[in-house]
Amino acid sequence: MAAKDTLSLIFAALADPTRRNILTRLSQRAATVGEIAEPFGISAPAISQHLKVLERAGLIERTANAQWRTLKIRTEPLDEASAWVEKHRREWNLRFDAMEEHLKTMNSEEEQ
Structure with missing residues (x-):
C-alpha cells in the first residue's frame, strides 16, 4: 500500500x-516537460511518471500559459x-551525547 501522508510522499x-x-x-x-526531459535519455512515459510522483508530493506544480505548459518547483514541502x-x-544528537557520556563513565569505572 502506498504511503499517503505528506512526509512519506516527499521523502519517497x-x-x-x-x-x-x-x-x-x-x-x-x-x-x-520537454526541456526537463531533454538531458535524461529516458522515455516520455518514464519522465511523466517521475513528474507525477513529484506533483503528488507537492514538489512541483504545472501551469498553463496559452499553449505552453510549464513546471515550477514548490519549496514549501522541502521546508x-x-x-x-x-x-x-x-x-x-542529544541521545548520542548522552550515550557518549555514559560510555565515558563506564570506561572510567573499568579503569579504577
Missing part, C-alpha cells in the same frame, strides 16, 4: 536521483521535510 519522491535532478533543474527556472530532519537531528 526525493529518494530517486532522476527526480532530485529534475528538482535541481527546476530550482534554476521554470521549464516545459517541511527539512524541519522534520532538523527536529530529529537535535534529538539524535
